[in-house]
Amino acid sequence: MGRQHALLLPYPAQGHVLPLMELAHRMVSHGFTITFINTHFNHARLLSAMPTFCSNTNPSINFISIPDGLQPGDDRNHVANLCKALMTIMPLHLEELIIKMMHEQPEHDKPTCLIADETMAWAFDVAKKTGLRVAAFWPASAATFTSMRNIPKLIQDGIIHQHDGSAKTSGPSGEIFRLSPGIPMMNVNHLFWNCLLDSESNKVIFHCINTNNESIKNAEFVVCNSFYEAEKPVFDYLNSSKILAIGPLLSGRRFGKPAGVFWAEDTTCKAWLDEQDVNSVIYVAFGSLAILDERQFQELALGLELTGRPFLWVVRPDITGKAIIDLPKGFKDQIGDRGMVVQWSPQQEVLAHPAVSCFMSHCGWNSTMEGVSNGVPFLCWPYFADQHLNQTYICDVWKTGLKMISDENNMITKDQIRDKVEELLGDGEMKKRALEMKEMATKGVDKGGSSFQNFNTFVSAMQV
Numbered sequence: 001m002g003r004q005h006a007l008l009l010p011y012p013a014q015g016h017v018l019p020l021m022e023l024a025h026r027m028v029s030h031g032f033t034i035t036f037i038n039t040h041f042n043h044a045r046l047l048s049a050m051p052t053f054c055s056n057t058n059p060s061i062n063f064i065s066i067p068d069g070l071q072p073g074d075d076r077n078h079v080a081n082l083c084k085a086l087m088t089i090m091p092l093h094l095e096e097l098i099i100k101m102m103h104e105q106p107e108h109d110k111p112t113c114l115i116a117d118e119t120m121a122w123a124f125d126v127a128k129k130t131g132l133r134v135a136a137f138w139p140a141s142a143a144t145f146t147s148m149r150n151i152p153k154l155i156q157d158g159i160i161h162q163h164d165g166s167a168k169t170s171g172p173s174g175e176i177f178r179l180s181p182g183i184p185m186m187n188v189n190h191l192f193w194n195c196l197l198d199s200e201s202n203k204v205i206f207h208c209i210n211t212n213n214e215s216i217k218n219a220e221f222v223v224c225n226s227f228y229e230a231e232k233p234v235f236d237y238l239n240s241s242k243i244l245a246i247g248p249l250l251s252g253r254r255f256g257k258p259a260g261v262f263w264a265e266d267t268t269c270k271a272w273l274d275e276q277d278v279n280s281v282i283y284v285a286f287g288s289l290a291i292l293d294e295r296q297f298q299e300l301a302l303g304l305e306l307t308g309r310p311f312l313w314v315v316r317p318d319i320t321g322k323a324i325i326d327l328p329k330g331f332k333d334q335i336g337d338r339g340m341v342v343q344w345s346p347q348q349e350v351l352a353h354p355a356v357s358c359f360m361s362h363c364g365w366n367s368t369m370e371g372v373s374n375g376v377p378f379l380c381w382p383y384f385a386d387q388h389l390n391q392t393y394i395c396d397v398w399k400t401g402l403k404m405i406s407d408e409n410n411m412i413t414k415d416q417i418r419d420k421v422e423e424l425l426g427d428g429e430m431k432k433r434a435l436e437m438k439e440m441a442t443k444g445v446d447k448g449g450s451s452f453q454n455f456n457t458f459v460s461a462m463q464v
Contacts, residue, residue, distance in 0.1 A: 003032060003033045004032050005032070005109060005111045006033070006034055006035070006112065006113050006114070006462070007034075007035050007098070007111050007132070008023070008034055008035070008115050008116075009037045009094070009114065009115070009116040009123050010037075010116075010117050010137075011086075011117040011119045011120050012042045012068055012082070013288065014289075015139060015288060015289075015365065016117050016119070016139050017038070017042065017046075017260040018260050018261070018366055019137075019225045019247070020115075020117065020137055020260075021036070021260035022249040022250060023137065023223070023246075024061055025061075026455065027459060031463070032463075033060050034061045034062065035061075035064060035111065036061055036062070036063050037065065037066060037094070037097070038063065038065045039065060039090075040066070040067055040068065041070075041076060042262065043064075046063075046261075046262065049262055049263050049264045064097070066093040066097055067090070067093055068085055068090060069088060069090055070082065070085045077289055078201075080201035080204035080205060083119075084204060084208075086122075087122050087208060087211070090122075091122055094123055095126045095129065095130065098111060098114075098127070098130045099130060113127075113132055113133040113135065114133070114134050115134075115135045115136070116136065116137065117137050117138075117139065118136045118138045118145070118212060118222065119208070121136065121213075121215035121216045121219075122211070122212070122215055128218050133220060134218055134219050134220060135219055135221040135222070136216055137222075138223070138225065139225045141224075141234075141365055141368075141390060142234040142238065143183060143186075143231060143393070144365075144386040144389055145222070145224065146179060146183070146238060147186060147191055147192065147389075149213060150179055151209065151210060153179075157177075159177050159188060160191075163203075164199070164202065164203040164206055165191065165202070165203075165209075166188075166194060167189060168188075175188045180233070182232075182234075182236075183233050183237060185396075186389060186392075187388065190388035192205070192386055193205040195384045195388065220242065221244060221458055222243045223244050223454075224243065224244065224245050224246065224247065225246070225247040225248065225365065225369065226245045226247045226248075226365075227247050227248060227440070227441055227444035227445070227450060228245045228444065228450040228454075229440040229441075229443075229444060229450065230372070230393075230398070230440065230441070231245070244454040244455075245450065246451050246454050246458065247369060247444075247445075248369035248370070248372070248373050248441055248445065248451075249369075250348055250369070250373060263316070263344035264343075264344060265344050265346045266345060267346055269312055269340055269350065270346070270350075272340045273312065273350065273353045273355045276310050277310075277355065279354070279357045280309065280310055280357055281309070281311060281312055281355045281356050282309055282311040282312070282357060282360060282421060283312050283350055283351065283359050283376075284300075284304065284311060284312065284313040284314065284360040285314035285347060285362075285367065286319065286361070286362040287361075287364040287367060288316070289383070290362045290383035290384075291318075291321045292319055293320065293321075294320050294322065294326075296411060297319065297320050297325070298327075298328050299411060299412065299414050300414075302328055302414040303412075303413070303415075303418055304335075304417065305334055305335055305414075306414050306415070306418040307418050307421045307422075309338075309357075311339045311340075312339070312345065312350065313340070313341045313342075314343070315341050316344065317343060347367070347370060348374075351370050351371055356374075356376060357425055358376060358377050358378065358379060358424050358425060359377070359378050360378075360404075361378055361379070361380065361381065362381055362382060363381070363382045363390040363391045364386075364387060365386060368394065369441075372441050373442070375434045375435040375438035376434060377400050377424055377430045377434045378400060378401030379402055379404055379421065379424060380395060380401050380402065380403050391403060398433065398437055399430070399433050400433050400437055401430070402420050402423060402424050402430075404416065404417070404420060
């Protein structure tokens with residue numbers, strides 16, 4: 001028999017592609033051949049951002065693409081519409097692809113297993129039909145995964161409505177719950193399916209999650225981009241040998257190998273960081289989907305100016321949802337060389353740089369794991385989905401960051417930005433705890449660590 005051939009299928013968003021790409025590299029190092037399946041749309045973005053993306057940097061990883069079911073001009077940041085298209089159109093294309101590979105490839109090259117993002121769990125039904133073994137990949141926290149798996153319990157306990165997953169009782173006491181002692185407190189309104197942009201989208205996502213909860217029963221394993229020590233009470237609560245923490249999965253330091261970024265990285269910021277004092281730079285980045293309204297964007301700029309500290313600020317071209325981004329009048333003259341604004345950064349390298357003092361973040365799970373792995377304290381500014389729960393971990397459980405809190409006008413003011421930066425950087429205990437988390441994360445993936453052992457368990461089982 002030839003090498004094991006795994007098909008890897010991410011949900012088509014930046015925060016899902018990145019860690020699955022790292023899993024691909026790790027599996028290759030254990031003897032697997034990988035076919036990485038993106039959507040046509042994201043495959044084109046990867047080619048644009050990384051011109052050598054499909055070059056033969058690693059012949060054991062083959063990149064292909066299939067349609068996502070949307071039209072060329074459709075908004076792929078509209079999560080509900082994207083999920084509906086993926087569930088109805090994409091299974092047909094995936095099945096066609098697998099059947100074609102089974103018929104056309106030599107026996108020793110045929111696919112043997114499918115590893116799909118848990119949010120694409122419909123793919124497990126396709127894989128089962130075509131005779132492939134299946135495993136699920138979960139790119140977020142185990143706590144978020146657990147909340148989704150416990151939907152029947154939340155309905156039974158009268159916490160959420162059965163038809164759409166919304167809060168059944170209003171008021172602070174009715175919206176806060178805990179699944180088990182030690183697991184972080186959760187707010188019903190901040191559950192994954194309840195914090196999109198409109199109630200109809202929430203309902204669609206709730207339906208998708210329920211469907212996935214059935215399909216995932218076909219998976220032999222669920223591998224999580226987390227580490228046991230970070231979420232011990234949750235993994236103990238799950239108590240399953242099939243749910244394995246194998247993170248943090250950090251791909252940004254595999255120089256010369258595809259990492260899966262959708263925007264071209266501005267590497268000039270590394271030279272700028274080299275010129276800054278140790279532990280002096282505020283790093284500001286809100287991931288690939290968060291949107292700031294124009295007033296808040298302006299206030300953030302003024303707040304960074306007000307700190308008087310050096311900062312590196314990632315400003316995506318679409319961060320305000322408008323075609324043209326206007327910084328405050330005179331902003332660039334005021335900050336001079338003290339601040340640097342880029343469209344996208346090599347984030348893992350930035351967070352590892354000794355000049356970085358703190359991370360103002362939307363608290364996406366990849367960013368959270370990257371900050372934790374580098375011992376960087378956080379200023380938390382969540383946007384949607386699982387980010388509020390990740391903020392709870394950072395601020396209330398690990399105690400490695402502070403919450404940014406909106407005022408009565410739903411605005412995080414420039415004065416608060418200045419004050420929170422000073423409070424965070426003046427707290428030596430916060431930095432100490434951040435470094436302790438870094439040590440735990442590093443030990444987990446090193447030889448003999450919990451994530452190291454779990455990964456070996458997973459690949460050994462999938463090779464049998």
